[in-house]
Amino acid sequence: MTNSSKGVHFSYERYLLNRYREGLGLDKVPIQIFFRDKTEQREKS
Numbered sequence: 001m002t003n004s005s006k007g008v009h010f011s012y013e014r015y016l017l018n019r020y021r022e023g024l025g026l027d028k029v030p031i032q033i034f035f036r037d038k039t040e041q042r043e044k045s
Contacts, residue, residue, distance in 0.1 A: 005035035 002008055017031050 001038050002035050003038055005037050008035050 013033060013035075016033055020031055020033075021027060021029075
């Protein structure tokens with residue numbers, strides 16, 4: 001969850017993907033990360 005998913009820089013997304021790959025041993029597995037706005041979560045509740 002983020003304050004604004006549009007504000008997430010591509011380099012931060014790449015950083016997160018690399019940390020997940022390194023930590024979970026997923027070298028050759030494609031990973032997708034979806035950033036969701038906090039306001040969307042509040043509206044659903």
